[in-house]
Amino acid sequence: MNNGLTLKHISKTYQDTKSEVTAIKDFSFTFTTGEFVSIVGPSGCGKSTLLSIIAGLEKPSTGTVLLNGTDITGTISNIGYMLQKDYLLNWRTVYKNVLLGLEIKNMLCDETKTYALNLLKTYGLNDFLNKYPSQLSRRHEATCSIN
Numbered sequence: 345m346n347n348g349l350t351l352k353h354i355s356k357t358y359q360d361t362k363s364e365v366t367a368i369k370d371f372s373f374t375f376t377t378g379e380f381v382s383i384v385g386p387s388g389c390g391k392s393t394l395l396s397i398i399a400g401l402e403k404p405s406t407g408t409v410l411l412n413g414t415d416i417t418g419t420i421s422n423i424g425y426m427l428q429k430d431y432l433l434n435w436r437t438v439y440k441n442v443l444l445g446l447e448i449k450n451m452l453c454d455e456t457k458t459y460a461l462n463l464l465k466t467y468g469l470n471d472f473l474n475k476y477p478s479q480l481s482r483r484h485e486a487t488c489s490i491n
């Protein structure tokens with residue numbers, strides 16, 4: 345079956361000159377399209393590492409990540425995730441924070457700006473486009489990190 349996200353034998357070991365930590369050991373799983381999955385575990389069990397590998401922010405030490413059958417291991421695809429902290433840039437407005445990912449990927453154009461504006465409208469942030477993170481409630485701050 346090719347639809348969805350498949351992780352095959354993922355392992356990740358972080359190394360420095362003095363020590364090494366195995367964050368993930370031989371993890372395999374298939375997330376089918378439209379499925380809602382929670383990854384639960386104690387602090388340090390490798391949840392964030394796994395999400396970073398799926399999003400292409402970290403390369404696994406071993407294993408492959410397949411999206412709809414295509415190998416996307418270690419590449420930045422169109423998968424993102426929201427961190428525990430919002431990490432908004434305080435000197436940019438809500439709108440500019442939301443556009444950041446597009447800017448970095450050199451994808452800013454009228455079409456993508458309109459798409460972002462529509463998303464902001466959908467999530468109730470239309471009235472906050474020109475506000476700075478410090479001017480938002482916690483709920484609105486969390487919402488505008490999803491970009």
Ligand SMILES: Nc1ncnc2c1ncn2[C@@H]1O[C@H](COP(=O)(O)OP(=O)(O)OP(=O)(O)O)[C@@H](O)[C@H]1O
Nearest residue numbers: 358359365366367386387388389390391392393394
């Ligand atoms: N960049 C890194 N360099 C070295 N070790 C790391 C690095 N990132 C994570 N680790 C280690 O890998 C293990 C898994 O960390 P990870 O952040 O994935 O856990 P987590 O399940 O997300 O924890 P939490 O619930 O606290 O967010 C931990 O032992 C952590 O110290």
Ligand SMILES: [Mg+2]
Nearest residue numbers: 391392393428
């Ligand atoms: Mg984490």
